[in-house]
Amino acid sequence: MSGQPIITPAPIAPAPITQERIAEVDRWIARHLLPEDAMMNAVLEANQRAGLQAIDVSPLHAGFLALLVHSIGARRVLEIGTLGGYSAIAMARALPEGGKVTTLEIDPRAAEVARANFARADVVKKVDLRLGAALDLLPVIAGEGHAFDMAFIDADKENNAAYADWAATLLRPGGLMIVDNVVREGRITDMDDHDIRVEGTRSLYAAMRMDRRFEATALQLVGTKGWDGMLIARRL
Secondary structure: OOOOOOOOOOOOOOOOOOHHHHHHHHHHHHHHHOOOOHHHHHHHHHHHHOOOOOOOOOHHHHHHHHHHHHHOOOOEEEEEOOOOOHHHHHHHHHOOOOOEEEEEEOOHHHHHHHHHHHHHOOOHHHEEEEEOOHHHHHHHHHHOOOOEEEEEEOOOHHHHHHHHHHHHHHEEEEEEEEEEOOOHHHHHHOOOOOOHHHHHHHHHHHHHHHOOOEEEEEEEEEEOOEEEEEEEEEEO
8 A cells, every 4th residue: 555545536417407407418319219200209399389288108119009009019009199100200100000999089189189190100001090988989989899909098197096997908918008297297195186187186096096907017218208197007
C-alpha cells in the first residue's frame, strides 16, 4: 500500500423526474427498439387532422400489444374502443393470414377515420369494425360463436367491469385480456375522487378480485402518455 488516500468520485445527482424527461426516455427506447414506421406515423397524423383525441396507445405500447399477439399465436382479437385504429392496426399486422381483429367503436366520426387508416395500412381484410355501443354489440358477437385469443379494452372506463365480464365469456381458455388506463395517475387510491372514469377503474379491480375465471396482475407505466398502467389477465 502506498499510503495514498483513496478518492471516491462524488455521486452524480440524478436528473429530476419530470414528464418531459419521462417522454424523452420513451422516445429514446422507441428509437432503439422499434423500426421507423412511416405508415403508423401517418395514422397518428390523420387522427390529429380529423380532430380525434390524442389518446391512442403509445408506439411502445402498440409494440407490446403486437408482441403479445405474436407470442400467444393469436388468430382472433377483440378490441373495445377503436378510436382512429392505431392499436387495431398494430395488432392486425401481427396476425397471420386469415387472422382478424374485431374492433368496436361508438363514435361514427372515429370509425370513419379508422376505416381510412385501415385502408392506408392495408389491413382491411384483417379488421372487422363494428359501429355501436359495445354493450349492445357484445351479445351479438357472443351469438356468433367465435372464441377470441386476446381482448384489448380501451374504451369508456365506467364500463370496464362489464367489458371484462364479456371478455371472460368470449376468450378461449388461456386467452389474454389487456385493459388500458388502470392507474390514472394514482387517482384510483383516492377514495374522495368520484370521477366516473376513476370509479369505473376501481370497479374493474373489485370485479377482477372476485372473478375466478381470470388470473390477473397490473403494471404501472410511465411514458409519453404520462403515468398510467395496464391490467393483464389470463382466462382460466
